Amino acid sequence: MQKNIAIVGAGFSGAVIARELAQAGYKVEIFESRPHIAGNCHSERDAETGVMVHIYGPHIFHTDIERVWEYVNRYSRFMPYVNRVKAITNNSVYTLPINLLTINQFFGKTFRPAEAQAFLASLGDKTIENPVTFEDQALRFVGRELYEAFFKTYTVKQWGMQPTELPASILKRLPVRFNYDDNYFNHKYQGMPEDGYTSLVEKILDVPGVTVHLNTRFDPAQKDEYAHVFYSGPIDAWFNHAEGRLPYRTLDFEVFRDTGDYQGNAVINYCDNAQPYTRITEHKHFSPWEQHEKTLLYKEFSRQCEEKDIPYYPIRQARDKVQLERYVKVANEEPNVTFVGRLGTYRYLDMDVTINEALSTADKFLACAKGNERMPAFVIDPLA
Known part of the structure; x- marks a missing residue:
């Protein structure tokens, strides 16, 4: 009897790999510790204001990668959006x-x-x-x-x-421009999924052969029950932090609601010490095609990530990369496990790069299976 594939995490990495392998005939089980899919891209309607909220902070899709743009547009209508x-x-x-x-x-x-x-x-x-x-x-x-x-x-x-x-x-x-272009990004394709990121991920996962287990943690001891494991959680957590915890920054959000238009823009950064927060994001401006009488805002505070916090940004100072090297060494010796995504490779990745690497990872796995070769622990070198 053929063993299933296990995928840890239902964000973009896990969802894309799951779909690609399921379409190739594999049975895939996804284990997600949170009560929802889409990872830190999770979005949902606020009951009081009707605004589509980026629960873990704003995510703006931008890419030059044709394959990725074509891929996400299969599963959602992308609306024009320019981040100013x-x-x-x-x-x-x-x-x-x-x-x-x-x-x-x-x-x-x-x-x-x-x-x-x-x-x-x-x-x-x-x-x-x-x-x-x-x-x-x-x-x-x-x-x-x-x-x-x-x-x-x-x-x-x-x-x-x-x-x-x-x-x-x-x-x-961070670019400096000598014209009046105020588009924060300079990629060919930019936009927002009309119904939010969670709907997009849900449609990616809507394929026979994929089972999603929410509120379910995956124990590394379970790995032998599966033909292969794709792990998108923190690489140090897989090894029970044997080499110490890799440092991250995390975010706290102070949420408040108002009527009308609070700040006239989606994102305003606060660059001096007059306020302790780094920026205020007004979420209805991320969906400019919608109209809402009320508004919802996040004040964003950054701090060091503690044990029970959600990791956002890998710090990757020189000493952290030395620690990462030790994890990469033991990961390369781990049979039938591939580490993917921002947390699995301890790299800052935009959504389009995450999706592109997930597609490449699925391609690599299928090629290895066809050639009866060992699937590597990393398709992209996290030390590069």
């Missing part, structure tokens, strides 16, 4: 990412693109030839004034560390 973030610092409102409007407003100028580019270059610290830290990177490319206004304090609130403790690579993800 505003930032409040020193009692003024600006546009993020930093663009020509931000620069002109902040410095009281009317620069054209080339002028702004030359001006910003003149502010950069040329003595920093090879930026190592977040602060180095900011001072080198945007100068002290913009760094302190938009990045320094926000970074401390978000990561709980000084920018001198964080790698320069974090800031490399």
Whole structure:
């Protein structure tokens, strides 16, 4: 009798792998410790306001990967949505990412693109030839004034560390534009699933051969009952934290409701110390095609993740990667288990990358099964 496939976690990683394997003829059981599917992308209607709420904080879909965009559009109608973030610092409102409007407003100028580019270059610290830290990177490319206004304090609130403790690579993800484009992302495809992410995941899982067990934890001791296990939980938890707990940041949300339009925008960042929270998100603006008389908002607070918290952002400092290396070593020796997703590989992944890697993982498994080869513990190297 053929053993079933076990998948731990009903987020995008688990759902996509489950569907692909079920369509190939496998029986798949998904074990989800929470009372719902879709992981941290879970969304649901608020009973009081009717607003579609991103329960674990906002998720905006953006990608350049054709295969992924085509895949998610099979299961949901994606509505146009452009993320236009505003930032409040020193009692003024600006546009993020930093663009020509931000620069002109902040410095009281009317620069054209080339002028702004030359001006910003003149502010950069040329003595920093090879930026190592977040602060180095900011001072080198945007100068002290913009760094302190938009990045320094926000970074401390978000990561709980000084920018001198964080790698320069974090800031490399934040673009500076010398035009008036205020689209936070620059991907070809951007949008929101019309009925929310949970509906999207539900439709991905709607295939013969998949059984979902909610409110059910999977014990690693059960692995021998299955032909293979795909694990999207925290990699350190699989090994009972034998090498110590990998550090994450988690989020607390202060939810409040109001009438009308509270802030006029989906996301406003608070970049100075006037408030302890990092941003306020107004969820009805994530569904601009809907109309609601009332509104629901999240104040977002970041802190160190404790044992019973939901992990959000892997920190991945140098010492953490050394710890991760030890987990990767034992994981590679674990038979018939593949570690996937943000938590399983201890990497920050956007939704589109998560889906793309899940599709690649399913492809790899089917190829290994056909060739009677061993399925690796990682399809994507978490140390890369």
